[in-house]
Amino acid sequence: MCAKKAVIMVMDSFGIGATEDAFRYGDEGADTLGHIVERAHAGHAEGSMNGRHGDLRLPCLDSMGLSKAACLSRGERCLASPLSSEKKLIGAYGYAVPRSVPKDSTAGHWEIAGLPTLVDWGYLCTQGEKTFPKALTEALIEQGGLPGLIECGHASGTEVIKQFGEEHIKTGKPIAYTSADSVFQIAAHEDAFGLARLYELCGIARKLVDRYQIARVIARPFVGTLAEGFSRTHNRRDFSMPPNDETLLDVLSMSGVQVIGIGKISDLFAGQGISNSIDSTDLDLVVDAVIENLSRVHDTSLIFANLTDFDSKYGHRRDVIGYATELERFDKRLPEIISALGKNDILIITGDHGCDPTHKGTDHTREHVPVLVAGNGFVNRCLGRFASFTEIGKLAAVHLGMTAHDLDKFFEMKRNDC
Structure with a gap:
């Protein structure tokens, strides 16, 4: 039997529309993708966007269903301009709603791995304070x-x-x-x-x-x-801090699945459930590592990668042009990843929270994230609304051989722990 691989690539901070509870976080109207598209389109109409010319173009992500996922997330409101002219859909699409209370990378990734954070973290000082305890x-x-x-x-x-x-x-x-x-x-x-x-x-x-x-x-x-x-x-x-309970990474590792963390994945899980870690924050190096492991590793594997620069370099710095350019740079590399998929492999593109570069302040924003899936029969399908990021991890786990019974047992244990 051929080994299967599942790739989860987290575009750190790539939100596609405010959640219903965004008002609790002061994030009403936040929309990372939507507002970047609007700014690029407005700049195109005026001739430039502070040095950038043209609408945002993401043909490969769009062929996986990004525009359609954003439309679903935004209550059937289409983006200000199309991301490509290509009509053929090579992937399946949907969006996921965060269940975790914190809107940060740790909570987002843990929830993808089946462990939502239902109680908020602690904080060291309030806005305006300059000293710590x-x-x-x-x-x-x-x-x-x-x-x-x-x-x-x-x-x-x-x-x-x-x-x-x-x-x-x-x-x-x-x-x-x-x-x-x-x-x-x-x-x-x-x-x-x-x-x-x-x-x-x-x-x-x-x-x-x-x-x-x-x-x-x-x-x-x-x-x-x-x-x-x-x-x-x-x-x-x-x-x-280490996860306060078992995650799907632990379960997969214990069942013989190799879990490869790329980028800051191992850091976010404190190494727990990770078989092999490759550290990098640069987009090209992360993409290269994903492609290399798709080609080199012959065992059943979960390749879990984080692209942090969207968040740390552009979202937090409220750099709309930089974020748009980084999106297009990733989109140009995405066909290489899809080409590297074997017949038994799947690729899942998603996010962990939002960080709308047009929003007030410099912090994360409470948003839905896209769920875009390619490979192994995921073609031209609407996956709809996922009520939690945990559904993303479930997609990968089922593909890698976890049964419905195993998953039910795993999540029942989590419910009993809450």
């Missing part, structure tokens, strides 16, 4: 052997290195900040402070923030010599 910072300074800590509270990661990067290099004090997400982020210079030392410090912080129920500690290394020249590198690393 004194017990936390004192312990981090002592255990990390630090001369001190530059505390920024709620802040933009690119702004804090611009504002405090030179002070950090001069004093050796790392820069600590957070956002509306349940995160504790530490920025430090790769050369002046050291990348290994930054990772070690974040490992210490991971243990210290457990008492506050913080989802992730994020290492944010940067390089450069002057404020205007500082830039973050691809050596970001997430230190997540």
